Amino acid sequence: MRAIPNLLGTTLAASLLLAPAAQAAEATRIPDAVVETATQLRETALASDLGYRITESLTTEIGPRLPGSEADARAVQWAKAKFEALGYDKVWLEPVTFPKWERRSESARVTGRYAQPLSVTALGGSPGGTVEAEVVRFPDLAALEAAPAGSLDGRIAFIDYKMERARDGSGYGPGSRVRSRGPSAAIRAGAIGYLMRSAGTDSHRNPHTGITRFDEGLEPIPSAALSVPDADQLARLLALGQPVTVRLALDCGWDGEATSHNVIGEITGSSKPDEVVLIGGHLDSWDLGTGAIDDGAGVGLTMAAGKLIGDLDRAPARTIRVVAFANEEQGLWGGKAYAEKYADEVRKHQIAAESDFGAGRIYAISTGAPDYAQGAVKRIAQVLAPLGIEYAGDRGGPGPDISPFAAGGLAWARLAQDGTDYFDLHHTPDDTFDKIDPAALAQNVAAYAVFAYLAASAEGDFGSGTKADADGDADGK
Template structure:
């Protein structure tokens, strides 16, 4: 799930006291990080971890048997990589299952269409005339009751951007339009996939139905099939049969899997990095988010191989069930962000959950960005040879924010870093059957590992903090 979906990406908290000491990083740590950077570029641990997860476990939708195998895999992988503390924390959530799905145009132009159910959709078979809307706003403007007995089709075309910014619009269609269609009387809903490719592979993703509404079958069309349906509706009245076998099936428990490299002098203070362990079920979850797990596990591993551990603990989290509602990130925040004492232990956090494209920008955000700005600039200087720009004009916002699973603890006041990945092609693959290992460039992945290794190590070695401060009201 792309981090731009979070409003948290621009949240900053009240400035800390003006008398706070400026955070700096010792020269010795800078020299060590420079060597770590070059070592990481030549290391293939990130690739091997990502290959292992996507090959040995494959797709791992939350609550499935494969999800349980992924948890066992993560525990074993952390131990094999030399993390000195490995543990799990339970995460509970409703369980959604996909079984089968199909769509057919009926009548004179009868033909099948390639679709996939949206996560959270109920099962059922519906037939009706298709009514096309170019945007969510057009559907919202439709008269009440105008879709009675019909199937709503929202045909919004996402555009590519390095920061994936148009996902806020494509994602809004997926999350809001089904409920809007119900309010207008529709019996079913289809959308052009929230994607930027032209392949006949639809993009899934979670949807929500507003309280008080009776859910209707909801699905996404591949981009070519959305084009086809648009042409058919332009010819005249077009009827569609949508058949979905899917739905909620009780509750499930998975786990945040956590590995730590214990700090030498401030072991209770932590630098948190991670990615989410679950994936959708269509591909093998390579870019979303096997790469993030591989990048951050490898970064922790490389730091753990040093003769002397950093001052603070490096905590790597493989978060549970991000895809269906940030359940792992919320559970982590509940367990580790209960009060000011908890928050003070969080030096800073960052999540890799935007594929495996090269990182091109870096910044940090916190309650006290001014006090830690010098340390942020020091980290940025070591990252610069990787082709990563420092973005202080963002005032801590980063181009992608803290990451979805870091978001809940950032909302409570934890400092965070944005390591912005090139997502130009990310939405060609996002939530599709094309999300497979062969789409990852090993050299780009190694650049990500180098960046996370440098960032985590230097943050752990800093003299001073990055401004974490308890702010519970910001999360409400």
Template sequence: MDQQHQAGRRRAITGLLTMLGGVSLSPLLKAADAIPAAGPARLSEAEMQTAAWIREHALSDNRSYEILESLTTEVGARLAGSEADLRAVAWAEAKMRALGLDKVWKEPVQYPVWQRLSELASVISPYPHRLQVTALGHSVSTPEGGVQADIVRVASLQDLKNTDPAKVHGKIVFIDHKLKKSADYGEVAAGRSRGASEAARKGALALVIRSVGTDSHRLPHTGVMHYDDDAPRIAAAAISNPDADLLVRMLDRGEPVRLDLRIQTAMGGHFTSYNVIGELRGSEQPDDYVLIGGHLDSWDLGTGAVDDGAGCAITLGAAEFLRRHQLRPRRSIRVVLYANEEQGLIGGRAYHTAHRHEISRIQAASEADSGQGPVKMLRSDVRPAALAVVGQIQQVLTGLGVNAGGNQAHPGPDMGVLREAGAASFSLDMQADDYFDLHHTADDTFDKIDPARLRQSCAAFAVFAWMAAQSPVDFGSGDALIQSRKTRTAG
């Protein structure tokens, strides 16, 4: 039996019997404790009808598309540490106020600045070609005059690790790991993240990777990379998928392929940006909140429409819809637009540092950072007593074509550290079959957005956020949920 309901039953019986006078309460209270509960607490029928109303009306009446148009037109590309980064912060703060959120504020986030200056890659021999190339985030520059060397092709990061250093020394490593489906992103992106240090340990002069993307466009995909402290630092870049195919065809002819790679970047100084936060205050428990949001920064090649302007617009649109229709739930709904996700989840970590004392106040956390949608599946990570309410959320979302997942969820990149600290989490999994066609490229622009897809995602987040914030039971954030996860994993 839920402890809150048991305590309420005991208080009611105590009050009644006290009025009767002279009656021993102890046996009766023990008997009351032994009576089975009617079932786990659930949202009422009236609340379910309200949630269904939100689903139907938010699908056609949310402003997510207009919000995203505003961001991509008025700000555009938002590379962390750039002047546009601060313009995006100002845009977000002003937009939250214009949308009528009850409370709007920003919290500082500091990080070093990385700048892209110039990039050039060409095949010198056997068949001269200019390649489409982009430096990876945090890459150092090539030496003045660039690097000219033969390439050695490896199939993956693991293949590079297994390669004899003698085959790599003095050459440019080419990691030819093709992303075939979105589910493999983490495995393929490992070459982008860690390939430079692994190649440098074996004596390579530079690293070139096949773009981590599912497209066949002649547009390279950037993304952040990391250097290990125990390895030399060499330049790292990505070439487009068609250009990677070109290198493979040349290599298949059995002749050495020689590249000229020239990358110029700059790193230095610390920059202060901000997590921008807006809140729709709850009617009964305003200090407890459902946390939604996306990341405000983008890479500099496109205008960050799908990654992650869409997530910002979806979650802001959900909060605005609820405010406009005066659908104020018991708990607050907090929207966080995170700083500098792209270069290391820095805004997410800063939010955790600033709010680690209030993990138990987070009713549920879910980030939108998988493009425009639509939402296709709901997964949860809550205490067992809350699963009945999760089932009700699923029941309403089924009307949007959202399928049921299990009680194993990750809330998204910036919120992962909150999950590790015990925050109850949800994943509103989005259709991502075309996401990695655009991800981190110059093609990530507003014209790729389908209003119907974006609005379905916004409607799903509006339903989820309102129902989670209105729930008659808490979802269990804290140490108990961490222990519950361990039990589930062990089982």
């Protein structure tokens, strides 16, 4: 806080300006009594398989949940019924409308001298169409973006960029930009089709889907991702020095609008019910797997955390709000709708945290809260420490669906999960329930329950409404 000089003749107006600043600087506290309850809550959650069973229910009874699909609509009703069965005090739906994209079929094969099939999946947002043309390889996005206009006339662009594995998922940024920006760069160079090495870290013959974008004024072209082994195979064929032709056939595309819903459940606060601590994940998924790690686990573990807080003899001061967000995958539609609806209530939101990075163990907690609240965050971290979680200051940023609201001043927390193998499974047919470790998921439930309970019990705030601070993914994953 900027110092204000103590001068004779300081006006009354200046002293009034000082008062809110001094009040804002008062340290946020976590009372001892609630720490004891949080410690007991942590152990109860660790011994519970509730989050695992909720995730099993979603992925088994509903399966893949492509936004706007019939399964997506069933997932909304499943989530509403699950909140009610878990005993949440209040449950409701909020509509979210968005463009509807459908996948029907997809295939690719090398033709001519080296004829053989390739394993591909259409990128979300790609148009349908069949193209057969010579392939030109580029090592990365920058190389394709530097290609002169017309240099790829009548050909297929192929970016062969290898994503790097990292516990915090930091390799995904460059990989996802190949997916989101590559097709437009290919069109500008004259290409009639686009292929990319999947944004993934596995070695399985499973391509990774995900949303792409086409810049305004460009005519979209069929765009797809190759599995990692198939990208390697295509690169080896091109290295032989002879022209390689590929036939890419996609049946997919936009089909009007659809309406889904954010599904919301609340455990009512005991003394400040109009103030909320928000946790959640996104209800939709891509259609290749059953959306277990992305993001069935996030929905399951946050639902379970809220339920366990609701089972306490006394609720925390503030309300616990759990949100199963609609259509994160294709553009944060549910998160944006929530931020718009509650824009005038940002100060009523104490803090928010989203689970959308799989089901690996949480290893750190960080927040964008101001200095006066960091002591309270450290106190929360102390209760989380037996779970193997360390305090990490302000490292990282808000989860995808809360990032639009964080841009408007919502205080955020990040419970960082170990994502070392997350991009082996992400957006592939391998994203299925068997990949979830029950013990790791229970640790997540315990962490979210402790975090939400203590944040809702804090004396003071975490800075919502005092600044805009968003580092999340602006377009979904």
